[in-house]
Structures are given as C-alpha cells and as structure tokens.
Amino acid sequence: MKICKAMIIKNYRSNIIFILSVILINACSSSLDTKEYPIVYSSKNTQFNMFFYNGNFPIDAKLILNKDKSYFSETCVLNEKGIWNIKGDSIFLSCHERSFKIESMNNVDSLKQALVCRETPTIWIIKSNRIKQVGSNALLFE
The missing domain is CATH 2.40.128 (Lipocalin)
Structure with a gap:
C-alpha cells in the first residue's frame, strides 16, 4: 500500500513539473509567430x-x-x-x-x-x- 501511494505521489509530481515546464516554455516563446x-x-x-x-x-x-x-x-x-x-x-x-x-x-x-x-x-x-x-x-x- 505504501509503495502504491509513493508511486502515485511521484507520478503526480512528475505531471505537475511537466505541466509547469510547458507553461513556462509557452510563456517565454515569441508570440509574433502566431x-x-x-x-x-x-x-x-x-x-x-x-x-x-x-x-x-x-x-x-x-x-x-x-x-x-x-x-x-x-x-x-x-x-x-x-x-x-x-x-x-x-x-x-x-x-x-x-x-x-x-x-x-x-x-x-x-x-x-x-x-x-x-x-x-x-x-x-x-x-x-x-x-x-x-x-x-x-x-x-x-
């Protein structure tokens, strides 16, 4: 049970980091292209x-x-x-x-x-x- 919770928390953190990275990259890219x-x-x-x-x-x-x-x-x-x-x-x-x-x-x-x-x-x-x-x-x- 503890291993399952740890994996869920690890996946949750990874997803949050990925989403924040995408938002940061989009915020820094030039909007003139679009x-x-x-x-x-x-x-x-x-x-x-x-x-x-x-x-x-x-x-x-x-x-x-x-x-x-x-x-x-x-x-x-x-x-x-x-x-x-x-x-x-x-x-x-x-x-x-x-x-x-x-x-x-x-x-x-x-x-x-x-x-x-x-x-x-x-x-x-x-x-x-x-x-x-x-x-x-x-x-x-x-």
Missing part, C-alpha cells in the same frame, strides 16, 4: 497607465509590424519607416526614413537633424501583450 499581420502596438492613454508609469508614458504612439518585415512607427511628432527583425525576446527596428507629421517642419534646417535615422537599430523587448523600448520609458500595448 499573430495575424499587421501587428499593431500603441500607447493606451488611460489614467491607470499614466499614474502607474509615473507620467513617463508615450502619448499617441503607435508601432505597426507588417508581415513583409517592414514597419511604421508614429509618435505625436515623427513618423518612421523601416525594417524589423526579431531575435529571442527582442524586436530590432532599422530605420530607413523619418519625417515630421507636420510636413512644413521637414524643410526647417534647424530640425533636419531629427530626421536622420540611427545607424544602429532601436531595440524593443517583448513581454506578453506589450513591448518596451530598451533605454527608454516607451511602453506600447497590443
């Missing part, structure tokens, strides 16, 4: 988010990832286009073109430096239904 495109991340300008993130929250920001690996990013001031790549839990955005939302600003000489794309990609970390820009407070939700 999404329908385009994938849209945007700021959720709720009072809770503004309070919870101490006001360090992008307003009216949007990131659109297309199936062909192109992206479009929009803030309250700038638009950006480029190519995206994923490695592990990170999205790398390589900018190809930037412009101001207000087109007349694109011709102001003192502002042209803001339109230069970075040589290195911008990195965002994927966490369930949200992404956070590395080195910034930018946080976007799907």
